[in-house]
Amino acid sequence: MPASRLLITPRCPVRTALELLSGKWRLLLLQQVATGAARYGELRQSLPDISEKVLAHELKFLVDAGLLTRQDAPEGLVRSLYALTALGEQTQPVTQALARFGLAYNAEVALEPSRERAADANARP
Amino acid sequence: MPASRLLITPRCPVRTALELLSGKWRLLLLQQVATGAARYGELRQSLPDISEKVLAHELKFLVDAGLLTRQDAPEGLVRSLYALTALGEQTQPVTQALARFGLAYNAEVALEPSRERAADANARP
DNA sequence: GAATTCACCTACCTTGAGGTAAGTATGCCC
DNA sequence: GGGCATACTTACCTCAAGGTAGGTGAATTC
Numbered sequence: 001m002p003a004s005r006l007l008i009t010p011r012c013p014v015r016t017a018l019e020l021l022s023g024k025w026r027l028l029l030l031q032q033v034a035t036g037a038a039r040y041g042e043l044r045q046s047l048p049d050i051s052e053k054v055l056a057h058e059l060k061f062l063v064d065a066g067l068l069t070r071q072d073a074p075e076g077l078v079r080s081l082y083a084l085t086a087l088g089e090q091t092q093p094v095t096q097a098l099a100r101f102g103l104a105y106n107a108e109v110a111l112e113p114s115r116e117r118a119a120d121a122n123a124r125p
Numbered sequence: 126m127p128a129s130r131l132l133i134t135p136r137c138p139v140r141t142a143l144e145l146l147s148g149k150w151r152l153l154l155l156q157q158v159a160t161g162a163a164r165y166g167e168l169r170q171s172l173p174d175i176s177e178k179v180l181a182h183e184l185k186f187l188v189d190a191g192l193l194t195r196q197d198a199p200e201g202l203v204r205s206l207y208a209l210t211a212l213g214e215q216t217q218p219v220t221q222a223l224a225r226f227g228l229a230y231n232a233e234v235a236l237e238p239s240r241e242r243a244a245d246a247n248a249r250p
Numbered sequence: 251g252a253a254t255t256c257a258c259c260t261a262c263c264t265t266g267a268g269g270t271a272a273g274t275a276t277g278c279c280c
Numbered sequence: 281g282g283g284c285a286t287a288c289t290t291a292c293c294t295c296a297a298g299g300t301a302g303g304t305g306a307a308t309t310c
Binding site for chain 4: 023024025050051053054057079
């Protein structure tokens with residue numbers, strides 16, 4: 001099975017994906033928008049502990065990268081409606097896989113108090 | 126469909142997963158180990174541009190987190206054989222999803238030279 | 251027309267992830 | 281026992297992600 005061990009170079013697709021999607025908020029933002037086109041204020045409420053600077057910045061990045069679209073005012077309304085592009089929708093399997101792993105990890109940690117120290121390093125209030 | 130919009134709190138499983146797996150190297154290391162149990166030197170060769178400090182540190186982190194095991198010398202050999210735990214194997218769907226997204230992104234960018242500027246922000250030699 | 255809300259933007263600061271370069275401990279070979 | 285390889289460790293530094301706090305301009309409300 002080491003037959004398929006591959007050299008991890010900068011052009012590896014996993015690295016491409018990591019560079020586009022890594023960060024504390026990007027995948028969470030995409031996940032929120034996936035639940036329906038969302039406005040700026042809705043996103044801020046959904047992710048209570050993101051700062052406004054970062055929210056605006058990440059939205060801009062995702063639009064520039066072609067993962068989100070921003071619709072300006074459908075005439076008369078306040079502007080800003082974000083939606084996933086086709087490419088953006090392709091991030092959903094990633095988020096789902098992460099969610100499944102997160103659940104598996106929590107389940108495992110619950111069963112193994114012996115590893116609580118390691119888990120504590122990532123514990124939150 | 127906004128029926129299922131959920132509050133992203135620190136306890137969300139996606140956040141748990143992101144905290145454990147985010148970073149430049151973790152998923153790549155796990156992917157490499159998944160191609161067969163690996164030794165320190167093999168991993169260093171597979172990921173040519175990781176620094177030794179980070180390689181050692183990330184390996185330790187992954188062992189502490191319960192995603193990798195390190196077998197000490199099977200008697201007489203040089204020590205250090207890393208392998209995935211059951212939990213560690215559960216990260217593979219994440220990596221696979223990232224790989225699929227990376228390929229889709231590259232394909233899309235190749236078709237749309239108009240967005241090359243945004244892509245350039247993440248381009249590498 | 252004053253006040254408020256919404257969707258941002260700007261300047262400044264802190265923290266930590268990751269890099270560089272060197273050193274250490276252990277075993278193996280001859 | 282001197283040299284070499286493997287598997288790390290340590291001290292130091294840099295940079296960028298992310299946070300804080302306070303703006304701004306346009307629309308909407310009263």
